[in-house]
Amino acid sequence: MKAMVLEEYGKPLILREVEIPDFGKDEVLVKVRAAGVCGTDLKIWEGKVPTKTLPLIPGHEIAGEVVAIGENVVDFEVGDEVVISFYIPCGSCSFCRAGRYTICENFEGRMGFERDGGFAEYVAVPQKCLIHKPEKISFIQAAVVPDAIATCYHALVTRARVKDSDVVLMMGGGGGLGLHAIQIAKWLGARVIGVDVSEKKLELMKECGADLVLDANNEYLPDRVFEYTLGRGVNCVVEFVCSESSVEQSFRVLGRGSRLVLVAYSPQVKFDALRAHLFEIDILSTRAAGKQDIEECLKLVLEGKVRPVIGNVIELEELNFGFQMLREGNLKGRLVVKVQN
Numbered sequence: 186m187k188a189m190v191l192e193e194y195g196k197p198l199i200l201r202e203v204e205i206p207d208f209g210k211d212e213v214l215v216k217v218r219a220a221g222v223c224g225t226d227l228k229i230w231e232g233k234v235p236t237k238t239l240p241l242i243p244g245h246e247i248a249g250e251v252v253a254i255g256e257n258v259v260d261f262e263v264g265d266e267v268v269i270s271f272y273i274p275c276g277s278c279s280f281c282r283a284g285r286y287t288i289c290e291n292f293e294g295r296m297g298f299e300r301d302g303g304f305a306e307y308v309a310v311p312q313k314c315l316i317h318k319p320e321k322i323s324f325i326q327a328a329v330v331p332d333a334i335a336t337c338y339h340a341l342v343t344r345a346r347v348k349d350s351d352v353v354l355m356m357g358g359g360g361g362l363g364l365h366a367i368q369i370a371k372w373l374g375a376r377v378i379g380v381d382v383s384e385k386k387l388e389l390m391k392e393c394g395a396d397l398v399l400d401a402n403n404e405y406l407p408d409r410v411f412e413y414t415l416g417r418g419v420n421c422v423v424e425f426v427c428s429e430s431s432v433e434q435s436f437r438v439l440g441r442g443s444r445l446v447l448v449a450y451s452p453q454v455k456f457d458a459l460r461a462h463l464f465e466i467d468i469l470s471t472r473a474a475g476k477q478d479i480e481e482c483l484k485l486v487l488e489g490k491v492r493p494v495i496g497n498v499i500e501l502e503e504l505n506f507g508f509q510m511l512r513e514g515n516l517k518g519r520l521v522v523k524v525q526n
């Protein structure tokens with residue numbers, strides 16, 4: 186089969202002809218139809234995320250079709266269309282039992298990180314990672330769900346519990362995740378302020394339903410935000426940037442009893458602990474999405490509540506070019522690789 190293989194960190198992936206992977210008794214073989222490309226793939230490519238030793242086939246946002254099943258597989262059969270939840274939790278630790286699969290104590294790995302992923306024609310997947318894909322959602326759209334949509338759902342619904350009386354500010358809301366977060370917040374009934382730095386991204390945020398869009402380079406955020414919220418500040422900031430300056434700006438607009446939700450992350454970020462204290466600001470981190478988040482998001486897409494925003498669709502062989510587009514930040518939504526027909 187064809188696969189894009191990472192053989193050396195920071196060097197272009199190489200198109201290789203490799204063996205179709207073996208699969209275990211509790212696993213299936215999936216013919217990859219589409220795979221999303223993510224900022225995390227760039228971090229993996231740079232060697233900044235712990236993964237298995239190289240060579241590695243990355244790609245963790247996978248939609249495809251089951252073409253063979255292991256002997257213990259009961260819930261899926263050949264021909265089923267599936268979306269893959271890329272975390273492989275143990276299913277039995279206290280966190281898994283509480284539904285917090287992405288902080289499992291006994292991880293068995295992640296597709297495209299510790300195990301080969303979806304930038305290949307076929308991938309072996311544990312049965313417990315499979316989710317049935319509704320027929321009406323295309324493979325290209327479905328590939329956007331496991332991370333770009335479900336991570337936002339996990340952040341806004343599961344972690345931050347955004348409600349209809351909230352004003353939510355999306356810091357860096359014009360990217361592949363933020364554009365879906367805006368739609369989810371609107372579905373929850375919140376008012377949304379989108380912040381980004383280019384005319385194109387402001388336009389996209391408006392199209393996704395943002396009530397107010399602000400250019401962080403050209404406007405002084407606190408003035409505009411306090412005007413919009415009648416002096417109260419926002420109830421929630423969702424950070425898709427997490428740089429020193431973005432977090433500083435976030436703290437200037439957070440109101441009393443608000444929360445800061447860190448979707449993006451960085452090992453060192455300074456924040457104003459005095460203001461956090463005075464206003465009782467909750468700082469919430471959020472890690473990817475569990476299977477139940479992905480299932481809910483498939484329903485939202487099916488019902489037309491959330492529209493997958495796809496910037497570009499490329500072929501498997503064009504993946505290095507895709508990485509370059511992602512690095513340059515010129516995409517108008519999520520990048521998806523169309524792998525097989």
Ligand SMILES: [Zn+2]
Pocket residue numbers: 222223224225226245246332333
């Ligand atoms: Zn991702």
Ligand SMILES: [Zn+2]
Pocket residue numbers: 274275276277278279280281282288289290291292
């Ligand atoms: Zn577990």
